[in-house]
Amino acid sequence: METVQHKHPPYLLIWVYLALLTAAELALAFELPIDRNLKLVLLLGLAVWKALLVAMFFMHLKFERWNLRILFIIPLPLAAIFIFAAISQKFW
């Protein structure tokens, strides 16, 4: 009988990253006296970073074929276009 040994990504390390990034978000939101717009950009950046860690390592997108990755990536530009188009109404 053959047993198959898999190589797993460092899940616990990713968990530590996610916890630290969450703590950084809270500190940034409530403790650091910085410009509001800069805070907005940094908070969104941290959120995207965390989301990417989940998608890449927990959902294993990093290890999937491009054909499958595209399934998940395709809606993102469509979403960006939707939001941009709606926001730009303000300037029409």
Added chain:
Amino acid sequence: MTHATTTTSLMRPPFPAERGVDAHNLKLGMWIFLASEVMFFTALIGSYVILRFGAPGEWARPGVVLNVPVTAFNTFLLICSSVSMVKAFAAIADGNQKMLKVWLLLTIIGGAMFVSIQAYEYTHLVERGFLPSGVRDGSELAALVANGTLPQATMGLYGSTFYIMTGFHGFHVTCGVIAMTYLFFTKALRGKYTQQDYRGIETVGLYWHFVDLVWIILFTIVYLI
């Protein structure tokens, strides 16, 4: 009987795969569903962004209405449950049925706790006077509106967007907990998942991580900004 150990890619399991994408039917179906979910949550988040930045006044400052420490703990809980889910997947991929059960049970408990804390949060908010339609007259938050701590003009939008976004997310978490509980009792406990076939765990895991991913975005834009 021969015993041998081979090292293979985690993403190339031993069951039949769809050509091209190299994924089995359940997984491919889940990815297509998740693509539609991206659009669904984008519609909610996009609407929120448009309503908030086009609102006729200031938005309530973070932490005045919502209980951020409790929700931060809830966020951490959901991240932990995502880790336990991926550990359940890793366990059965290595043929360890015992640890599959342990990690899957921890994931279910984490998800159930998340929903319970969210229900507690909603109850507490309603008690303080924060409703989907805005602020209830005579409540604690109405006093904050009266003294200018909270903006009068946008509280209705704030309430409706908050409850719709977090409510739909909570509904997704609840569905995930129900699905995992079903798989736990009907499959995992009975030893039906093996190293040769763990498609159900992989598929429900994808859903669960997606729910975690959405919450990461929602937590930032609803609670921190």
